[in-house]
Amino acid sequence: MKTLTRQAPAKLNLTLDVLGKREDGYHEMKMVMTSVTLADTVTLASEPGEGIVLSSNLGFLPVDGKNLAVSAALRLKEETGADWGKLTIGLEKRVPVCAGMAGGSSDAAAVLVGLNELLGLGLTRERLMEIGARVGSDVPYCVLGCTALAQGRGEVLTPLPALLHCWVVLAKPGFPVSTPELFARIDTQKVRCRPDTGGVMAALEAGDLPGVARRLFNVFEAVLPERKAHQVEELKQELFRRGALGASMSGTGPTVFGLFDAEAPAREAAEGLKDMCRDVFVTETL
Numbered sequence: 001m002k003t004l005t006r007q008a009p010a011k012l013n014l015t016l017d018v019l020g021k022r023e024d025g026y027h028e029m030k031m032v033m034t035s036v037t038l039a040d041t042v043t044l045a046s047e048p049g050e051g052i053v054l055s056s057n058l059g060f061l062p063v064d065g066k067n068l069a070v071s072a073a074l075r076l077k078e079e080t081g082a083d084w085g086k087l088t089i090g091l092e093k094r095v096p097v098c099a100g101m102a103g104g105s106s107d108a109a110a111v112l113v114g115l116n117e118l119l120g121l122g123l124t125r126e127r128l129m130e131i132g133a134r135v136g137s138d139v140p141y142c143v144l145g146c147t148a149l150a151q152g153r154g155e156v157l158t159p160l161p162a163l164l165h166c167w168v169v170l171a172k173p174g175f176p177v178s179t180p181e182l183f184a185r186i187d188t189q190k191v192r193c194r195p196d197t198g199g200v201m202a203a204l205e206a207g208d209l210p211g212v213a214r215r216l217f218n219v220f221e222a223v224l225p226e227r228k229a230h231q232v233e234e235l236k237q238e239l240f241r242r243g244a245l246g247a248s249m250s251g252t253g254p255t256v257f258g259l260f261d262a263e264a265p266a267r268e269a270a271e272g273l274k275d276m277c278r279d280v281f282v283t284e285t286l
């Protein structure tokens with residue numbers, strides 16, 4: 001039996017802009033993404049036999065092709081003819097699920113990169129990103145993994161200078177969000193404020209953490225239903241009160257994050273936020 005273990009880090013949107021709806025039904029995006037150390041652990045094992053068996057520490061996750069990790073393996077086989085006999089995928093989930101942090105996409109990327117290595121397929125990173133784009137819009141970013149500008153559906157990626165090391169407090173409110181629903185809402189509302197993407201890129205170039213932090217911006221916050229928007233705003237304000245350099249929602253949410261330049265205030269802020277929200281994490285930029 002051949003086995004391999006990889007980490008699948010969570011992503012954050014430093015900026016998120018939706019430029020418009022495309023003819024294929026997807027939306028044209030412009031966003032700056034980065035990754036944090038909070039990660040799932042993905043274990044792959046290949047042995048003689050056939051089929052894919054997925055197990056995870058979260059009983060409610062799908063274990064068939066609806067799970068992006070399985071979908072990625074199936075897509076890899078379809079596109080390259082890769083043969084693994086029987087594949088066992090183990091997911092140790094730590095990244096909150098349905099949270100706007102690309103946890104499922106990151107698992108899928110880890111499966112693609114991991115199987116390439118485990119089976120010695122010799123595929124380039126670009127080819128893995130191409131296959132990943134057919135699994136989900138965030139998968140190519142997760143294959144790349146560094147701070148990057150994402151355009152197109154999210155699959156057109158330009159690496160950027162890494163965000164300076166900082167501490168990140170994540171708070172996931174209890175309400176659910178539907179990604180297709182939020183995209184539909186943004187189609188019917190005029191986007192009045194957009195992120196200063198160029199300003200964030202210049203601040204990354206200059207190694208200016210406060211400059212990045214004060215420009216965090218996500219257009220989806222403005223189209224959340226009112227009560228959800230209110231909760232997100234309250235969490236952001238609390239993060240600011242507790243010393244965050246900047247705060248924003250990630251992806252289609254609902255996770256809100258704050259950037260801190262030191263560990264102690266980040267940990268204190270996380271303790272304080274636990275009164276408002278059950279799922280609170282302290283992590284660091286990768």
Ligand code: C5P
Pocket residue numbers: 025026027028029135136137138152153154179180183
């Ligand atoms: O690509 P993925 O399957 O992750 O996308 C999930 C949903 O998000 C799509 O079905 C679509 O409704 C929406 N989406 C979009 N434009 C994008 C990415 C996602 O409309 N660029």
